[in-house]
Amino acid sequence: MTGTNSINIGDRDYPVLSGSVGPDVVDIRKLYANTGKFTYDPGFTSTASCESGLTYIDGDEGILLHRGYPIGQLAEHSSFMEVAYLLLNGELPDKAEFDKFNYTITRHTMLHEQLATFYRGFRRDAHPMAIMCGVVGALSAFYHDSTDITDPRQRMIASHRLIAKMPTIAAMAYKYSVGQPFLYPKNDLSYTGNFLRMTFGVPAEEYEIHPAVERALDRIFILHADHEQNASTSTVRLAGSSGANPFACIAAGIACLWGPAHGGANEAALNMLHEIGRPERIPEYIARAKDKNDPFRLMGFGHRVYKNYDPRATVMQKTVREVFDALKVSDPVFEVALQLEEMALKDDYFVEKKLFPNVDFYSGVILSAIGFPTTMFTALFALARTVGWVAQWNEMISDPDQKIGRPRQLYTGPTQRDYIPVEQR
Numbered sequence: 255m256t257g258t259n260s261i262n263i264g265d266r267d268y269p270v271l272s273g274s275v276g277p278d279v280v281d282i283r284k285l286y287a288n289t290g291k292f293t294y295d296p297g298f299t300s301t302a303s304c305e306s307g308l309t310y311i312d313g314d315e316g317i318l319l320h321r322g323y324p325i326g327q328l329a330e331h332s333s334f335m336e337v338a339y340l341l342l343n344g345e346l347p348d349k350a351e352f353d354k355f356n357y358t359i360t361r362h363t364m365l366h367e368q369l370a371t372f373y374r375g376f377r378r379d380a381h382p383m384a385i386m387c388g389v390v391g392a393l394s395a396f397y398h399d400s401t402d403i404t405d406p407r408q409r410m411i412a413s414h415r416l417i418a419k420m421p422t423i424a425a426m427a428y429k430y431s432v433g434q435p436f437l438y439p440k441n442d443l444s445y446t447g448n449f450l451r452m453t454f455g456v457p458a459e460e461y462e463i464h465p466a467v468e469r470a471l472d473r474i475f476i477l478h479a480d481h482e483q484n485a486s487t488s489t490v491r492l493a494g495s496s497g498a499n500p501f502a503c504i505a506a507g508i509a510c511l512w513g514p515a516h517g518g519a520n521e522a523a524l525n526m527l528h529e530i531g532r533p534e535r536i537p538e539y540i541a542r543a544k545d546k547n548d549p550f551r552l553m554g555f556g557h558r559v560y561k562n563y564d565p566r567a568t569v570m571q572k573t574v575r576e577v578f579d580a581l582k583v584s585d586p587v588f589e590v591a592l593q594l595e596e597m598a599l600k601d602d603y604f605v606e607k608k609l610f611p612n613v614d615f616y617s618g619v620i621l622s623a624i625g626f627p628t629t630m631f632t633a634l635f636a637l638a639r640t641v642g643w644v645a646q647w648n649e650m651i652s653d654p655d656q657k658i659g660r661p662r663q664l665y666t667g668p669t670q671r672d673y674i675p676v677e678q679r
Contacts (some may be wrong), residue, residue: 264289275310292662303490308645310339310480316562320480321345329569334475334638335359335445338417341480343646356445362418363439363448365426366396371384373430380635382427389423390416391505401499403651413502413644420640421445424633426451431629446472449637454625458501466580467624470573472618475660477566478635480642481559486510486517491650492659500647506634507643508613516631523554524587524628527619532586533593540594543605554615555598556608563610570616571595583623591619 260267261280266288268283279302283443295301305676310319321340328337332346339347339355347355376385393415394401400412426436429452437452447463450471455461456522481487489510493503502597511517530539544548579590595611598604621631650656 273305274307276312286662294337294664298488298661301481303659304650305472305655306483306646306649307344308642308649309480309537309558311482313557313559314561316560316565318481318565321601325565326569327475328472329476329566332476334472334479334641337476337479338641341641342413342648356413359445360439360448361421362415363441365422368394370426370436373426373436376430378431378433380431382424382431382630383508383636385427385430386633386636387505387512388480388510389427390420390508391502393419394499397501398632399406403497403499409500409648409651413648416500416504416640416644420637421449422452423441423636424435424630425449426454427633428627428630433552444468444472446475447599464580466576470577470620471624473569473573474634475638477569477613477617478638480639480645484516485513486639487643487646490647494647494650495659497658500644501593503647504640504643507639511636511639512632517635519554519612519614520621520635521628521631523615523656524618524622524631527555527590527594528586530590530594533589536590536594536597537607540597552594552598552609554618555604557612560610561608564612566613567616570613570620571611574616574620577620577623581623585623588619588623591615621663635651641644 259270261270262268263282263285265282266284268285270278271281272278280291293301308321311317320337321344321491323340324477328340332340336346336352336354338359340652359508367391372389373385376388395413397412398562400408400415422439427438437453437455437457438616439448443451443463444669445470450463450468451461484490486507490503490507493506494500498506514522528538539552540549542548543552574591592634595615598609598611602611618622618628618631621634624633
């Protein structure tokens with residue numbers, strides 16, 4: 255971060271800072287001290303709350319980089335574990351570094367046995383995200399040796415534990431909801447293969463991992479690993495700024511992700527496809543989407559950040575077809591998805607408004623084809639995003655300029671008034 259020039263506000267000069275790429279920012283840290291005024295920015299959409307070297311997004315150009323690497327290259331050629339190492343450490347690993355990291359994560363996948371009892375305290379129909387919030391928050395009660403955030407070694411141990419145990423936690427949440435026994439992880443399986451087995455396997459027989467399914471889910475994990483300062487990541491950073499332990503911070507991120515405006519978009523997109531039901535009804539729903547007086551909207555199209563094609567969707571578009579072909583999917587809902595995508599991409603209305611299919615449009619369809627219920631979609635999102643949350647949390651703790659989060663407000667309530675006893679009101 256470097257200062258290039260300044261901008262004058264109220265007869266004071268404020269530095270303009272430049273990152274390695276992207277728009278410059280005005281450093282207003284001394285604005286209140288100099289002028290007695292704050293900025294007003296609901297949702298912080300025009301405010302940089304931190305300095306970060308993890309992820310860069312250019313929404314206008316449809317660019318997403320992790321540590322400088324384009325998301326398309328990572329999804330096509332890398333693996334989720336390699337991307338996890340990249341986000342945590344800043345560089346891609348050599349073979350020895352990757353083997354050591356993979357070994358470490360694999361050996362941390364088991365949960366403390368007493369947590370099985372903790373699961374049984376939930377109702378059978380509890381939402382998986384409710385379970386994950388509780389279980390992840392409770393990890394701090396079981397792993398006291400990795401909660402000292404001032405110790406870099408403990409921070410790294412906690413990071414490894416969170417990344418390693420999240421698939422086990424998510425799989426157990428699913429198993430509990432369907433009344434099946436928990437399966438322990440197997441060390442000879444990949445990160446994603448292990449999760450598939452713990453989710454869909456049963457003790458009565460060996461679970462066969464379908465390579466196309468394993469690769470598709472690994473890609474979904476890569477595409478959801480980190481996405482700059484979104485709501486849940488900002489929540490993790492805000493919780494962490496108080497000095498809270500890492501398990502509490504990630505639990506806070508899970509709670510934020512649970513919101514339908516953040517983590518529930520792929521479920522909404524799939525529900526829309528079910529509503530359309532048959533390919534021949536697509537023109538009717540496209541017409542409704544164009545009608546300003548109709549409340550119907552095409553879910554899974556367009557993105558708050560990307561004003562061009564979502565670069566993650568390009569990868570998912572290819573993956574959808576690979577999964578459908580491998581599993582011989584014949585559900586009409588999936589046919590609706592493919593035809594809706596094709597028709598929308600050719601429609602001038604959607605092209606002009608840049609309403610392209612986003613990653614949520616495709617991921618929900620793929621997850622459903624694999625066999626995940628919609629209640630697990632956000633849990634899978636949390637599983638993948640844990641890598642980004644942990645990397646962002648580590649970066650924040652290591653930043654000497656980081657302070658406890660304390661947003662300001664524009665107060666619009668009553669001015670000072672005197673208390674009146676209840677008998678006189």
